[in-house]
Amino acid sequence: MVDAGGRGSRSPVWLDRLGYEPAPEEQVRVDVTYVTRTYRREPDQLEGLLGALTNATPALPRGGIVAVQEGDRFAVAISGMLGEEPPHDDEEMVRYAETLAAPQIGALIRSAVPVSPPVRMRFPASLRRRYERLRRFPDGYLVVGDALCSFNPIYGQGMTVAALQALLLRNLLAAGGTRLARRFFQGAARVIDGPWSISVGTDLRFPAVPGRRTPKVRFVNAYVERVHAGAAGDPELGAAFLRVLNLIDPPTRLLAPRTVWRVLRSRRSRRRRSVVAPAA
Template sequence: MANQLGDHAVVLGGSVAGSLAARMLSDHYRKVTLVDRDTLFGPDGPRHAVPQGHHIHALLARGQQILDELFPGFTDELVSIGVPIGDFGTSLSWYFNGEMIQKAETGLICVAAGRPLLEARLRGRVSALPNVTYRERTDILDLVAAPDRGRIIGVRVQGKDAAEPEVLQADLVVDATGRGTRTPKWLEQLGYPRVPEERVKMELTYTTCDFHGPLEFDPIGDDIALLPVATPAMPRGAIFARLPDRYAISLTGILGDKPPTDMHGFMEYVKSLPVPEIYKAVRDAKPMGEPQTFHFPASIRRRYERMSRFPDGLLVVGDAAAVFNPVYGQGMTVAAIGATVLGKHLGLGVPQPQAYFRDLAKVVDGPWDMAAGADLGFPGVEGKRSLKTKIGNTYIPRLQAAATRDGVLSAAFLRTAGLVDPLTALMKPGVISRVFRGPR
């Protein structure tokens, strides 16, 4: 093992972020243990601890690239079991204010795997590593600190069938427990300052229903999905996708507009979408079960990089650091990007938390500005509206409108939405010129 940094690393949470963190840690620690309260291996459906697992998930282009870098052949493996893939700009039909932007080749791959399948394949790759162990059905009780509380030296856990808790000693603990993270609370109990937070409150509700195929009228065909994106002018949104064994519609509503869970109400909501082809496709289709709903109150960014003190031996990754409005499909991809930051710091030696969190903040800035900025375009959404946010919410809708006539702008926008290019790429003179003057 090159650059061994310690004997044991413990990852809290066995989802996407946790598995990717374990992959990075496996190159530098003799043993890596992932701890999760759920049963991770065996179930083929959404896990109890991941209620959003019922809904359509997107692996954005940059996420797909990173997974293929870390696990060679990962995308080919998914294709071999029937997962649809396609170009991000031609296999997806993107609608803003009821108008579809022009399709354009981007060279970026979209992977249409549901979250349970993607997680299962990812865990299969990580669990095959000889020094990685998943501990299922184990509750995480609290962190264990050194006597001076300046370093985290382990975590106290208890298996579902165990009579007593136990302490897992660790050289490094990584929190990947997602939205329910307790690290801020634990830090305060250890005498550390409150973790600064940013919140954007949009009160999102997702409702998803799966349908048997084939469809009598299929507007997707060999493509992957139709996406009428919610905008302030048309605040109801949806994703209508072709998955390996079914079709699915995820409906979205914000600020108290809740897509219903009864089939009649669900279909009426589908009928209200600005893309009538979706209702036409499923009005006579057979549902595979009752619609499932999920409430997401707010995006939260925990600014660990702004803390004056932080213990050694502890890091935070994925949604435990920043949880995004799932409408934009950024969560899994930002977790993958964050894993590359972790890998970079492991390559430099024992990670120093403050340096790590500064670099993590840099890669989270772009996706956060995109998602939070778009949400703040809705007048009723609560959050801080900076000058940058106001400029973006004036410019981006004009770009999207111009992209209905200009495939170059479609490709530029989708490369940014896919987290391959930075948001600043949309502010290049050549792009701005096409937005305001049209293509030459």
């Protein structure tokens, strides 16, 4: 039996009733609200692009994403963290989107034709259940996907991580052997570690998000902030970050010499611009 019941998984309750100890849990409260709507894509909209993305920051806890879809459509999701709630009224959605760090999202939906009603969702906290740390687990039972680890949805990692777990399970079954649950949970933990670190580390930039900020987390967040700033004027940096965020490349790719050089060059360029006095 496989529990793929998502964030509402009942596995902790069932295992408790069967006399198994509870799995250790890690939780990061983010209080995200997001509104999603689908629009008709006209020939001149998002030409040559797959979409656009802007993440929330401590200074502006709002974000948005545009994703091109099949059938000449695109989806827009606008979000707020820590109690910041995006509206779902037509005009108010546009005004909210125009306040984002990428105001192009607001300009896009102001002229776009909606093909679905707006849908609001709330996500209180990221949650990871560490079944790999249990000494006992029932035979013939597994927990996968959001039931195992539920990510902050604004980073779009949950479905990819679930797919990687499915591939892991397929490979383990093909290889055969005993103690499938232990081998699966240990492998799944390795699959989850990278994206969990990215998601949680990024959320811990917000002072109001509770959690331990280790020196490693502080260093990574400071560096990623510089990557974000540089990506605003450097498409190669932006592409490198999105490849890591979408789990195409490992996080270490952002520390490749060429990427570090572009981050430092971008920072020096911004500093030079900031000291140039305006003309009299």
